[in-house]
Amino acid sequence: xxxxxxxxxxxxxxxxxLTKEExxxxxxxxxAWGFWLVFHCWAMIAAAWALYLLLPxxxxxxxxxxxxxxxxxxxxxxxxxGSHGMLFRTRNLNERVxxxxxxxxVLLNVHGYRIRHMAHxxxxxxxxxxxxxxxxxxxxxxxxxxxxxxxxxxxxxxxxTNVGLFRYFWGEKEGRGKRLFxxxxxxxxxxxxxxxxxxxxxxxxxxxxMWLLPLATTYMLVLRIRNIAEHCTMPDLExxxxxxxxxxxxxxxxxxxxxxxVNYHIEHHVLPFVPCYRLKEVHKLMLEKxxxxxxxxKKGYWDVLKLNAAL
Numbered sequence: 001x002x003x004x005x006x007x008x009x010x011x012x013x014x015x016x017x018l019t020k021e022e023x024x025x026x027x028x029x030x031x032a033w034g035f036w037l038v039f040h041c042w043a044m045i046a047a048a049w050a051l052y053l054l055l056p057x058x059x060x061x062x063x064x065x066x067x068x069x070x071x072x073x074x075x076x077x078x079x080x081x082g083s084h085g086m087l088f089r090t091r092n093l094n095e096r097v098x099x100x101x102x103x104x105x106v107l108l109n110v111h112g113y114r115i116r117h118m119a120h121x122x123x124x125x126x127x128x129x130x131x132x133x134x135x136x137x138x139x140x141x142x143x144x145x146x147x148x149x150x151x152x153x154x155x156x157x158x159x160x161t162n163v164g165l166f167r168y169f170w171g172e173k174e175g176r177g178k179r180l181f182x183x184x185x186x187x188x189x190x191x192x193x194x195x196x197x198x199x200x201x202x203x204x205x206x207x208x209x210m211w212l213l214p215l216a217t218t219y220m221l222v223l224r225i226r227n228i229a230e231h232c233t234m235p236d237l238e239x240x241x242x243x244x245x246x247x248x249x250x251x252x253x254x255x256x257x258x259x260x261x262v263n264y265h266i267e268h269h270v271l272p273f274v275p276c277y278r279l280k281e282v283h284k285l286m287l288e289k290x291x292x293x294x295x296x297x298k299k300g301y302w303d304v305l306k307l308n309a310a311l
Contacts, residue, residue, distance in 0.1 A: 008122050011239050014271055017286060026281065027273050034088035037081075037260060037277075038101055041074045049210050064210060066256060069218025072106050073226065074259035077276070079103040081260070083114040086275045104190035106215060107162070109183050121272055125231055125243040138232035138308045145309035152224055158216035222257045229257070229304045230265045235296060244269045245296045245304070246283065253301050266295050 014023065048067035052060045081087040082098025095110075103110045116130050123129045140148075151157045169179045191211075198207040229247045236242035246266045249258040262268075264279035271282055286292065298304050 008124065008240065008269070012241060012270055012291075014273075017270065017282070017289065017291070022285070026271075026278050027275075029086050029089040029275055031089050031093060033275065033277055034093065034097065037078055037087070038097060041071050041078060041259075042101070044071045044074070049206075052210065053206075065214050065218045068210065068214040069220075070222055070256040070259060072215055072219040073222045073257070075102045075106050076108060076223070077260045077262045079106075079108055079110050079113065080117065080262075081276050083110050083117055084272060086273070099186060100190065104186040105194065106219070107187045107191075109186060112183065121269065124240065124269060125234065125237040131231075134227050135231045135234075138228060139310050140308065142309045145305070148224065149221060152221040153217050155216040155220075157220045157224070161220075225257045225301060225305070226262065228308050229263070229298070229301055232304075233308050233310075239294075240269055241266060241291065241294045242296045245298060247298045247301055247304055250300060257301055266297075 018026065045068050048064045048071070052064040078087060079098055079102040082094050082102060085091070085094055087098050087102075088094035099110050103113070120129050120131045125132060125135065148157075151160075165183075169183050170176060171179065194211060195204065195207045198204050229245055231244060234243045234245065244266045247253075247258065247263045249263045253263070261276045261279045264283050267274070267279045267282040267286065268276075274282055286295065298307070
């Protein structure tokens with residue numbers, strides 16, 4: 001495994017990919033795009049809820065679980081975009097909308113995430129990458145992968161993750177109250193608002209059925225698959241074109257495990273200042289400029305899963 005040196009921009013620099021004119025154009029952020037993406041994500045959630053409420057049956061319930069879990073992943077992807085300062089052009093909008101409407105609803109906090117995630121970019125797949133533990137167990141056996149997916153879909157992974165987070169923030173007595181407040185106050189407040197909305201509509205139980213249940217099950221599954229696709233079982237941990245992976249996603253995959261262009265992950269790592277809605281264009285530019293043969297690209301998430309459950 002690569003040691004402690006940063007892998008970012010050692011092999012390929014932004015100026016190797018983009019001309020000055022391309023760089024200026026492609027890095028432009030947009031408040032309109034930010035509002036549209038947040039609205040789109042919540043509209044998809046609302047549509048899935050409406051489908052189940054209007055036609056309550058096992059099939060629409062399953063569709064609701066899949067769509068809401070996928071869009072909860074979408075919210076976390078938009079939070080990731082905001083952590084880079086790219087969801088909105090206006091800084092105040094970027095910080096507030098990202099925190100309130102993408103991070104807090106799915107029990108996350110953008111400020112803590114940003115610190116961790118910037119280190120992940122700087123030290124991708126090295127021993128100093130704070131997210132490296134997510135990737136080192138792979139590849140695994142097919143039974144092991146099946147057990148991981150079962151823990152996701154039964155809520156076990158959700159409980160373990162959140163108990164681990166609570167124990168981390170509980171930590172030492174000094175500063176405990178501030179740590180707990182800083183992380184949990186926002187998510188508790190936002191989820192209380194959501195519960196109050198269902199309560200006032202006379203359906204408080206649907207908060208648990210249509211929000212917390214997907215968050216504890218299908219969201220955990222698609223989150224795991226996304227993590228596996230991005231950095232697991234890579235051919236060269238010291239090459240940014242090969243220690244991250246781009247996965248070409250079909251329409252179903254874009255609706256579940258790959259919302260909002262997150263599948264263009266090499267492109268994001270080599271050009272982290274590019275908004276997500278321009279990553280597909282970056283991908284085309286890199287292919288046109290001859291980088292395709294050097295990039296770790298898979299043609300779908302099934303191929304990625306087969307690679308990572310190959311033992």
